Structures are given as C-alpha cells and as structure tokens.
Amino acid sequence: MVPITYYLLLAAALFCMGMFGVLVRTNALVVFMCVELMLNAVNLTFLAFSRMHGEGTGHVSAFFVIAVAAAEAAIGLAIVIAVFRSRGSVNVDDIRTMKH
C-alpha cells in the first residue's frame, strides 16, 4: 500500500511546477496550461485525502474543480483570442496598458 504522503508530495511538486510556469513563462496560452497543472495538483490532493479518510467527499470536490477548470479555460481562451485580435500578440510582457 502506498502511503498517502507520497501522493501529497507528488501533488506539491506538481503544484510548484505549475506555479513556476505561471510566474516565469511569457506566452499567455502556456500560462493557462500551467494553471491547469495547478488545478490538477489540487485535485490530486483532494483524492488523496479522500482515500486517507475512506469517504467520498473529496471526489465531489474534484468534480467541482474540473467543472470550474472547464469554465475558466473557456473564458480565459476567449480573452486570449480577444487580446490577440486587438494587440496581435499573446506575450504577457506586451500587454501592459493598465500598467501605471
């Protein structure tokens, strides 16, 4: 039997990789993919704790996270398309109109 700690460590590593990508990459699409990585790490944590306590509430939470991720991807990609149409770039460094 695999200890739950291993799953939690894997989820932590995955979350930090996603966070690293969000903070370091400049392509807005890749940033979105890294956000998906972070959401998946959270899902893994939910499922690991669900298995640890032997009850199914974590599975319900994982379902809700997947639904929210779908909504987030739809809206986020629509915004990327709109920005690309008006600016001709998806580089987050080029989008600085609101910067003071």
Next chain:
Amino acid sequence: MNIELVLFGVFAVMTLLSAGLVITARSPINSAMALVSTFFFLAGIYVLLWAHTVAAVQVLVYAGAIMVLFLFVIMLLNLGDAPHRGKPTVTRLLGGASALGLLAVLVVTLGRVNAQPAQLDAKSQAAFGTMAAIGQSIFTTWLLPFEAVSLLLLVAMVGAVVVAKSRI
C-alpha cells in the same frame, strides 16, 4: 516490492517529466501535447487512489474537451515557436525563486507527516469512488453547489461567446 508502489513510481515520474516538458517546451503545441500526457498519467494515479470515476472524467473532460479547446486556439492564433526567451526580469526571478521556496517548505512539512490510507471493509471498499456513491452525494448533500456550478458553466458559455466575438 509490491506492484502498487512500482506503478505509483512509474506514473509519478512520468507525470513530473511531462509537467516539466509543459513548462519548458518552446512551441505551445508541444506544451499542449505534454499536458495531455500529464493528464493521462494523473488519471492512472487517480485509479491507484481508487477514484475510478474521477479518472474517467479526467480523461473525458480534461484530456478530451479542454485540450481540444487549447489546440483549437493555438491553431487559430497560428503561433510559432517563442521568438525569444523572456528576459529574466527581477519579477520573473523572484517568481521562480518563490515557487522553489514553496516547494521546499511543502516537502519539509509533508515529509514529517505519516499519512496512511484508510482500511476499509469489503462492502465500503466496493462502494468507494463509484459513480453511484458520488452521484448520491452530489444530489443530496451538495445539491446547491451542484446547481451553482451549472449556472457557472452557463455564464462561462455566454461570456466566452461575448468576449471572443468580434462584432455582436
């Protein structure tokens, strides 16, 4: 050496490798493909956690629907490889360092925890993580959040059309 640990090790290493490829690949298409394989290996890990239903949904919704959306957008925008590595600005260096710091804190903290899976009897083991058990829970205890999520998806659908359309 039991087979479960071996499977976990293989899936974990492949997940981390694919995730590394997502954040290092130069072309967005390569990132997207690496992300698909990350989702597949994660689904394998979910099965090891007895979450068969969530693993199936992961493959259907994430690797199927969401990644198709990503690939559509990448091809619609016709992006090539990144022309330049982003300059290592102070914010970017700080961001990368903070991610590494968070990883160090989490590893040190979780390393002290000794969490073991629950021992279930045969009956509750058979019911654990099935569609019936999850559906029962969603439609009784979590009915209001479930309806809120359906509303959220409707809002996201209308919002995506409004935002992405050039002229309404």
